[in-house]
Amino acid sequence: MTNDHLISTLNDLIQISIDGEKGFRACAEDAQERYIPYKETFLQRATACGQAALDLQALVHRLGGEPASHSTLGGALHRQWVNVKSAITGRDDESILDECERGEDAAVNAYRKALSEELPTDIRLIIERQYQGVLANHDKVRSLRNELRARKAA
Secondary structure, three states: OOHHHHHHHHHHHHHHHHHHHHHHHHHHHHOOOOOOOHHHHHHHHHHHHHHHHHHHHHHHHHOOOOOOOOOOHHHHHHHHHHHHHHHHHOOOHHHHHHHHHHHHHHHHHHHHHHHOOOOOHHHHHHHHHHHHHHHHHHHHHHHHHHHHHHHHHO
16 A cells, blocks of 8 residues: 555545544534433544544654545535434434434444555554444444334333
8 A cells, every 4th residue: 555545545534533523522412312321422422533533643644644634525414414404303312313323334434444455554453443433433322222212112
């Protein structure tokens, strides 16, 4: 893998991490549920995504590149769609969790794509660690959503 390709791959992950941070912060702002501390969970996940972006930005600097500092166009469009949809249909915790899971699906796919590349061992270890965090985020969001659905059905 060339240095430029490696920097591009890392910048893609930086952008998806920034998307995650912004998405989880937006979910925290919109969360209404009082039975489970959704807001706290979302804020913790946002902080983890932000730290992932910072770690990746440091790697890009180390490689002599210019790190990405903004989210993806797709992430920005997704957040705008969620805002429009919620203005029309209302915002409940189940729909918030659905949208968070959709965002985490994109992150899982981005990390899988990066891990399919030939990466230097030290960078692969960092990306694999972050990937495990992304999977944990995804599983946590899915678990919260399923708990909420079960409570509603009861």
